[in-house]
Amino acid sequence: MKLTSLTAAVLLRFSILLLLGVTFLSPTSARADIVTLTANDNGKQVQLNVGDQLTIRLPTISPRFGWRLTQSYPGQLTVTTTNVLPGISSGVPGAPATFEIHFQATGTGGLDLALVSAQPGTGYSTLGGFFHVFVTIDKPGVAKNVNITEYGNHSQVKVNQGDQLQIRLDNTAGSQYTWEVMPIANNVVQLVTPSPTQPAKKAKRKAKAGSDEDITFQFQALNPGKTTLRFLYRNAANNEAPPKRDFELEVEVPEPPR
CATH class of the missing domain: 2.60.40.2020 (Immunoglobulin-like)
Known part of the structure; x- marks a missing residue:
């Protein structure tokens, strides 16, 4: 009779510990x-x-x-x-x-x-x-590349500190018009200049004049804050001419978690 009671007590205690273990482990499981x-x-x-x-x-x-x-x-x-x-x-x-x-x-x-x-x-x-x-x-813990096209014109985007922000805009090959980046008001993001020492890529066929092509601008998120990136599609041969179109993007870099 004593052996049966002791066995029951041990089994009850083991069952409680097992249930507690499941309770402690379940919140950490990825969902x-x-x-x-x-x-x-x-x-x-x-x-x-x-x-x-x-x-x-x-x-x-x-x-x-x-x-x-x-x-x-x-x-x-x-x-x-x-x-x-x-x-x-x-x-x-x-x-x-x-x-x-x-x-x-x-x-x-x-x-x-x-x-x-x-x-x-x-x-x-x-x-x-x-x-x-x-x-x-x-x-x-992983930085990301954020890609924006002209579909994102006049929209907002949130990127983390260290992220790369790439903006791809439509252009016309052989046109006098080209995209120009307006000065950035603060130090939230920075325009990244492509390195001339980058490995040469396989040469692409030159776009035919009048055909559509993309032009890409790359930025890096440096510091927490908000800023607005603005681009103007201007006539490179006539600075006095009004821009043909523009692109604007509001960028927010939140404070990193502590």
């Missing part, structure tokens, strides 16, 4: 978040961590039509599945169907995530056939 966006989130900034899942639901005129990405994002966002479903919420009341696309955050960085209606002019939405959000993907 990926699932972030869902609808048409109401058009133009917003989204924060993800590596491993998170992102779902975007947009209205469409029928299950036969959907949306498509304007570009791919290798090493950062991977498309896992796409569906066109009737009756699911897209953020637009009365939409006949919803296009749903699922992503997995696979690497750090910042990017303009843009989608256009698969049938321009026929898509049922209040978005005008265009959806855009800015996505940043973080991983603790």
